[in-house]
Amino acid sequence: xxxxxxxxxxxxxxxxxxxxxxxxxxxxxxxxxxxxxxxxxxxxxxxxxxxxxxxxxxxxxxxxxxxxxxxxxxxxxxxxxxxxxxxxxxxxxxxxxxxxxxxxxxxxxxxxxxxxxxxxxxxxxxxxxxxxxxxxxxxxxxxxxxxxxxxxxxxxxxxxxxxxxxxxxxxxxxxxxxxxxxxxxxxxxxxxxxxxxxxxxxxxxxxxxxxxxxxxxxxxxxxxxxxxxxxxxxxxxxxxx
Numbered sequence: 001x002x003x004x005x006x007x008x009x010x011x012x013x014x015x016x017x018x019x020x021x022x023x024x025x026x027x028x029x030x031x032x033x034x035x036x037x038x039x040x041x042x043x044x045x046x047x048x049x050x051x052x053x054x055x056x057x058x059x060x061x062x063x064x065x066x067x068x069x070x071x072x073x074x075x076x077x078x079x080x081x082x083x084x085x086x087x088x089x090x091x092x093x094x095x096x097x098x099x100x101x102x103x104x105x106x107x108x109x110x111x112x113x114x115x116x117x118x119x120x121x122x123x124x125x126x127x128x129x130x131x132x133x134x135x136x137x138x139x140x141x142x143x144x145x146x147x148x149x150x151x152x153x154x155x156x157x158x159x160x161x162x163x164x165x166x167x168x169x170x171x172x173x174x175x176x177x178x179x180x181x182x183x184x185x186x187x188x189x190x191x192x193x194x195x196x197x198x199x200x201x202x203x204x205x206x207x208x209x210x211x212x213x214x215x216x217x218x219x220x221x222x223x224x225x226x227x228x229x230x231x232x233x234x235x236x237x238x239x240x241x
Contacts (some may be wrong), residue, residue, distance in 0.1 A: 002047035002118050003027045007063075009036040009055045013103075017050060020110065020220070023209045034058035040074050048117045051097075053081035055087060061088065064095050073212065076117040080105065107210070107220065195230045226234065 004026050006017045025111070029046065031037040034057050037049075054205070055062040060079060065074040079092045082103035089100040098120055099113050181182045182189070205211040213220045227234060 001025050001027060003029065004042075004114070005029045005031060005037065005040060005046040005049045007031045007034070007055075008052040009033055010052075012050070013080075017110075020107065020210060021114065023207075024111070024114075026114075034060070034063040034163065035065060038066070041067065045075055047079045047121055049075060050114075051077050051079055051100075053079055053084045053092070061092050061095065061195070064097060067116050068096050069142070078117055096223060107213075108222045111210070115168060127178065151227060191230060194226075198227055198230065198232055202232070209234075 004021055006014055006021075006028060007015070008014050009032055012028045014032065018030060021028045028071065029040065033055055037051070040046075051060045051064065060081075060103055064073065064077060064079075067077075073096045076098045077096065078099045078101060079089065079090070079097045080103060081088070081099045084100070084102075093098065098117055101109060165237055183191075200217050201212045205215065209220060209223065213223050218226065
């Protein structure tokens, strides 16, 4: 789990990115302009920043320059824009931006850029120190990593967890589909089946809208609309095993 700061003057963009990244398990903080982003950075350092270029008070490139000049550019920054030129993107990269995403941002490109950005940030000495396993000194005097589970043990644990989640989801879906009455109108029966179908996938993917969208072949916006129409309780499904 990482803390990601989204800086964008468009509320719709902020909310959409927040939903997507929250579903991926990240903590998302929002800033609607450069001043809010400056104030935020004075208080804490996020693991990653998604920064819009065109904003009404101060543009993203100017904000990036300010952070660099003040020694505050210690986290990966990914620039975003729907109107930026190649020169602007190159300038931002020279200042210290890690990547550039063109709006409208494709879901897979966003997730890939975020993953790369977080991996780049974790390469910093402080992050490596925090995440590397404890070591002990062996008989030869060479540091030896503390005992870790073998690959086979990890695979078994992972498989067991998958079977448990899948089995619970299948059991729930089976109970729901078995309860569908054939003495109701076709539309009502279809809605009941679809509700069970989506609840099955939500339970199986532990409430991740991104993975459910991929599994069901629906765009996220369409998926949200469909779940709302069917009355599926997203909060409930996020906590189900």
